[in-house]
Amino acid sequence: MTPLTGLTLKNIKKSYGKTEVLHGIDLEIELGEFIVFVGPSGCGKSTLLRMIAGLDDITSGDLFIEGANVNEIPPAMRGIAMVFQTYALYPHMTVYDNMAFAMRIAKEDKATIDERVTRTAEMLQLSEYLQRLPKALSGGQRQRVAIGRAIVRDPKVFLFDEPLSNLDASLRVQMRIEIANLKETMKNTTMIYVTHDQVEAMTLADRIVVLSAGKIEQVGTPLELYGKPANLFVGQFIGSPAMNIFNAELLGAGQNTRIKTKNGNEFVIPIVSSMNIEHQILTVGVRPEDFSLSDKANCMLSGKIIFVESLGEVTLLHLDSNESKEPLVVKLPGIINQQKGEEIYLKADLEKTHLFNKDGISLLYL
Amino acid sequence: MAASKSTEKIQSNRLLLSLHQLRRSPLMLLVHLTVLLLVLLWTIPTAGLLISSFRDKDQLAVSGWWTALSASEQNIIGRTAALDQQTLTDGKYVLSGKIAGFNEQDSILRFGWKSREPEAYQVGTVAEMKNGGTLKVESDGQYTMTSATPFTGSRGKRIFYTALAAPKFSLANYNEVLRSEGIGRSFLNSLTVTIPATIIPILIAAFAAYALSWMRLPGRSLLIALVVGLLVVPLQMSLIPLLQLYNTIGGFFGVGAKTYLGIWLAHTGFGLPLAIYLLRNYISSLPKEIIESARVDGATDFDIFVRIVLPLSFPALASFAIFQFLWVWNDLLVATVFLGNGENELVLTGRLRELLGSRGGNWEILTASAFVSIAVPLTVFFTLQRYLVRGLLSGSVK
Numbered sequence: 170m171t172p173l174t175g176l177t178l179k180n181i182k183k184s185y186g187k188t189e190v191l192h193g194i195d196l197e198i199e200l201g202e203f204i205v206f207v208g209p210s211g212c213g214k215s216t217l218l219r220m221i222a223g224l225d226d227i228t229s230g231d232l233f234i235e236g237a238n239v240n241e242i243p244p245a246m247r248g249i250a251m252v253f254q255t256y257a258l259y260p261h262m263t264v265y266d267n268m269a270f271a272m273r274i275a276k277e278d279k280a281t282i283d284e285r286v287t288r289t290a291e292m293l294q295l296s297e298y299l300q301r302l303p304k305a306l307s308g309g310q311r312q313r314v315a316i317g318r319a320i321v322r323d324p325k326v327f328l329f330d331e332p333l334s335n336l337d338a339s340l341r342v343q344m345r346i347e348i349a350n351l352k353e354t355m356k357n358t359t360m361i362y363v364t365h366d367q368v369e370a371m372t373l374a375d376r377i378v379v380l381s382a383g384k385i386e387q388v389g390t391p392l393e394l395y396g397k398p399a400n401l402f403v404g405q406f407i408g409s410p411a412m413n414i415f416n417a418e419l420l421g422a423g424q425n426t427r428i429k430t431k432n433g434n435e436f437v438i439p440i441v442s443s444m445n446i447e448h449q450i451l452t453v454g455v456r457p458e459d460f461s462l463s464d465k466a467n468c469m470l471s472g473k474i475i476f477v478e479s480l481g482e483v484t485l486l487h488l489d490s491n492e493s494k495e496p497l498v499v500k501l502p503g504i505i506n507q508q509k510g511e512e513i514y515l516k517a518d519l520e521k522t523h524l525f526n527k528d529g530i531s532l533l534y535l
Numbered sequence: 536m537a538a539s540k541s542t543e544k545i546q547s548n549r550l551l552l553s554l555h556q557l558r559r560s561p562l563m564l565l566v567h568l569t570v571l572l573l574v575l576l577w578t579i580p581t582a583g584l585l586i587s588s589f590r591d592k593d594q595l596a597v598s599g600w601w602t603a604l605s606a607s608e609q610n611i612i613g614r615t616a617a618l619d620q621q622t623l624t625d626g627k628y629v630l631s632g633k634i635a636g637f638n639e640q641d642s643i644l645r646f647g648w649k650s651r652e653p654e655a656y657q658v659g660t661v662a663e664m665k666n667g668g669t670l671k672v673e674s675d676g677q678y679t680m681t682s683a684t685p686f687t688g689s690r691g692k693r694i695f696y697t698a699l700a701a702p703k704f705s706l707a708n709y710n711e712v713l714r715s716e717g718i719g720r721s722f723l724n725s726l727t728v729t730i731p732a733t734i735i736p737i738l739i740a741a742f743a744a745y746a747l748s749w750m751r752l753p754g755r756s757l758l759i760a761l762v763v764g765l766l767v768v769p770l771q772m773s774l775i776p777l778l779q780l781y782n783t784i785g786g787f788f789g790v791g792a793k794t795y796l797g798i799w800l801a802h803t804g805f806g807l808p809l810a811i812y813l814l815r816n817y818i819s820s821l822p823k824e825i826i827e828s829a830r831v832d833g834a835t836d837f838d839i840f841v842r843i844v845l846p847l848s849f850p851a852l853a854s855f856a857i858f859q860f861l862w863v864w865n866d867l868l869v870a871t872v873f874l875g876n877g878e879n880e881l882v883l884t885g886r887l888r889e890l891l892g893s894r895g896g897n898w899e900i901l902t903a904s905a906f907v908s909i910a911v912p913l914t915v916f917f918t919l920q921r922y923l924v925r926g927l928l929s930g931s932v933k
Contacts, residue, residue, distance in 0.1 A: 251831045253828060255822065258825075259828075270842075271832035274838055
């Protein structure tokens with residue numbers, strides 16, 4: 170069976186007055202796929218979600234849900250359900266009434282409502298709270314009610330708008346697992362999840378859409394984004410602590426790329442490059458965990474330790490480097506016995522070193 | 536610091552002690568004292584009015600309500616038994632018994648038999664009457680009247696006495712004002728005006744407030760500005776033009792001038808700007824997500840209004856209902872202009888004004904009437920105040 174399209178976005182734009190906030194989004198989402206929108210605050214990810222929900226107008230472009238154009242269709246008719254960041258429960262209704270609200274509006278018969286609410290409540294372990302008001306529930310329970318309210322509608326597309334950001338850390342982990350389980354049980358429901366927490370994005374998503382300033386930067390599986398970021402923005406946005414970047418000169422292009430860092434040492438990176446950018450200055454990106462200690466003669470970078478974070482399983486060293494304007498962060502396994510103020514020398518795993526041209530585009534994607 | 540120290544000096548030791556116990560700042564104490572003062576300022580006159588309205592009208596006329604529980608001196612006129620009940624004992628005609636109309640709880644201090652000297656004799660002494668007769672009155676109301684010649688006439692003789700009257704409370708004043716003074720009828724008239732004049736503007740304003748908060752319509756902000764502008768239009772300015780307009784249009788539809796319909800519409804109109812303004816402020820502050828969530832759930836604007844916004848707006852609706860009810864209930868001006876003076880139309884305020892003119896000296900009538908007119912606003916306030924709750928939205932967001 171060929172996968173059906175769940176959602177198609179064609180050149181979707183959004184303007185508030187004269188300010189354009191989304192500059193043409195094109196995206197195909199397969200049926201049953203779990204898509205996560207991530208991006209910094211103000212990148213337009215929530216706006217995009219609200220446009221899919223029908224809560225905000227689409228300024229231009231077309232939106233298809235399972236093949237049908239839904240641009241002018243009101244939210245309720247789109248077959249979507251949405252979970253809001255702030256839960257948005259109806260405070261004067263019991264959990265049962267909250268979950269039954271949509272079906273009552275749709276004038277379903279009582280038995281159906283009862284059956285579906287009861288089943289959903291069981292699934293979410295809410296059975297014993299059905300007669301409570303939202304104010305008598307904990308944060309996690311409230312969020313489960315909000316999710317339950319969406320599930321009972323049996324939507325084609327499930328929309329989550331930062332559903333976990335109001336919960337405390339341990340609850341967040343727990344709810345993340347519950348959402349992952351939910352995804353397993355609802356295989357034919359497309360889910361779109363907005364978050365700024367990249368851990369949520371990496372753990373939940375089939376594919377991640379990285380947005381920045383109203384544009385899609387890259388779409389891919391979590392490991393694609395981590396391993397092969399298309400540009401500097403994605404490279405730095407995905408992964409924590411962020412990828413270290415510094416400049417190096419491209420000496421030799423070809424099947425492999427030869428670069429020279431500021432300290433004069435040369436390295437051969439297994440990335441294809443074209444001749445016409447030879448002798449340009451490239452940006453090199455190395456993730457903190459891809460560094461290892463080295464000696465002065467073979468080092469890619471060197472720097473003075475300005476801060477040590479010993480976490481037990483790993484040690485984070487913050488360096489004031491000679492080769493980079495920004496402080497470097499190095500993640501070394503185990504406990505490292507280095508003191509503040511010491512000078513250390515680092516080499517990078519060349520297989521995992523990223524190269525970006527002067528426009529910030531990865532050489533892999535040129 | 537100096538101010539707080541001097542304040543503390545004034546406080547009694549006990550207050551000082553509780554100040555330390557509660558660890559409250561002097562400012563807090565000041566706030567509490569002020570509140571206490573305000574409560575007293577409001578309660579004392581009301582309590583006085585309430586007590587007075589239950590007192591006997593003669594006692595009310597001579598002493599203040601704070602003496603209501605102690606006995607008071609009163610000048611009373613009583614009569615002996617009918618004169619044909621006299622007996623002839625030892626050559627003297629004697630008439631004795633209890634003064635008619637004497638209250639058993641009273642005790643007589645002084646008495647007299649002439650209207651010019653009503654307190655001439657101490658109780659227990661013998662008063663010389665004309666024609667050699669004597670009159671003796673005991674403090675418990677027993678009298679003995681003797682005379683050498685038979686008493687003539689049929690009615691009993693008047694006895695003037697000053698009694699220490701025991702406090703008397705009764706519902707007699709209420710009985711009187713509700714039945715014979717027309718307060719009862721006016722009370723119903725006032726309710727007839729007030730209840731619709733409260734409900735109609737709330738209904739209209741709630742719809743308007745929802746639309747002005749959550750529905751996209753052209754010129755919405757202009758409409759809001761207009762409503763705010765109407766808030767400051769003085770009622771007096773629009774009174775007469777409005778009456779003329781109403782009479783013309785009413786005449787066209789065959790509705791007479793000075794009817795209940797007119798005053799309902801007038802109060803609705805005067806109440807609407809404030810109602811819309813208050814309710815819009817409240818309704819637009821409801822969390823946007825709740826409304827959007829309902830919209831995603833398939834609710835129409837009407838569904839959202841009825842099932843979500845109305846139940847959540849109870850505090851605002853209740854507070855405006857209290858406002859509007861009190862204002863309409865206490866209104867005299869609009870009622871005078873828009874409603875007739877007949878028995879079936881005169882509202883309580885109008886009736887009170889009439890009573891002030893015709894029965895201005897009768898405190899028992901005025902106090903009872905006043906309390907009848909206070910009772911309803913108080914009931915309304917205490918019924919609705921339980922809806923003035925905070926935390927109605929808790930559990931919805933965050």
